[in-house]
Amino acid sequence: MENLKDEQQNHHQPVKIDLSGSSFWAKKGLKSLEANGARVDVYWDFRQAKFSNFPEPSSGFYVSLVSQNATILTIGDLKNEALKRTKKNPSATEAALVSKQEHVHGKRVFYTRTAFGGGESRQENEVVIETSLSGPSDPEMWITVDGVPAIRIMNLNWRFRGNEVVTVSDGVSLEIFWDVHDWLFETSGSSSGLFVFKPKAGFESKSLSFNGRYGDGEGEDHDVEDDDSSPKYCHVLYAVKV
Template identity: 55%
Template structure:
């Protein structure tokens, strides 16, 4: 898939992380559900990538927090929290680990957390990462509870969300939420497809109930990009649904990228103007050009 994208002048799109095994049958929705958010946060006196991965399978439900180790990027500092519903004692807890010889604490409270089918809670929870007596990363909406429990102050260097990646499953509809623009408000995104029937295959991408893009003749336009406007802000949308149309039944997934901002038109070359969306030189590394939402859309037959 990547070579075809580069030949078409589109940015490189990363494959799903190699540590997340792909399903033998894409209809097994819960087997491969995950959401990964990559933040830039100040931990142990350095600004580092902090990755929070929510994952859910038939038997496991967990949150794994990885803190970048510059000296060994393949073996980050790791803290794993078990969210299995039958383990109520683990719904509120504290773990700590060392980052470059400094203690880092992770506080969490999921006792009242509400879920909507995704591995990540939608409300009533918090996860607080504390370093040097500061909350350097705070997830969830119970912020007052988190500060009260940790007895610490917010970090002077606010954590920045760099990238969100997720697996989503569907047949004719793929639904997700993405932070576009200021990365604070999440927008409802629906990807609808019509791949069978007497007519040519088509696809629609809607944002907050309004059709932003309609792609006709999908057999010929299975890869592409367009810029749409959301709340007066330009949003780049890239798609690659080649495998939906021509891939094997058990591994057919499309890839979508939603990225705020205009394409850089300073260069005449299309490849140059689109360069820098995602840097694949290191697994999971993110270019400093702003937030992007990467969606792996698995089609269920």
């Protein structure tokens, strides 16, 4: 999810980018689609993309959205190449990453990397979720951030939903929400646990509203209450047990 500022109305507008492997089967391409009755052209080039420890490329790429003869959004470091290809004026403002959603699959351990700070100088963080749901003992779950134990939830049958605030290794105050109800009580096929990692300015706890619904992230509403003083980035993780 990127955040764009509308210069005429002086406010920010969110833009959701949903990338699937089938859409970007070629390293360079163009795809046209319709949004709110307007045509949107998506240009991309990953031929020179370089990767570090993040799942997304770190350099050597661009993705550009063009609509109504103007550039809406360009991400990546090859902005000049994108301008030459689209032949449109550059976007009036820089985009800022405000949220990210991903699905990971596993049996007992789920692993991801993210950057809670965001920005160009972001510090990557390693998150590991480990579970013990079978056996004679009560179900438990552990969450570590950068190799440091952050949360241990015992009696998971009773604490399958909750949230805690922790401090990670780079000094960021991080609120972690979880809902693992389906891990424990869903019997038909694979089941998903929902985790939200949200940096905070302080230690005041917020509540997580699931609107009485839970699913795999398609069309579901999982709202995290926020205020203007809190950092805007949050990482949404669906941990799918297989």
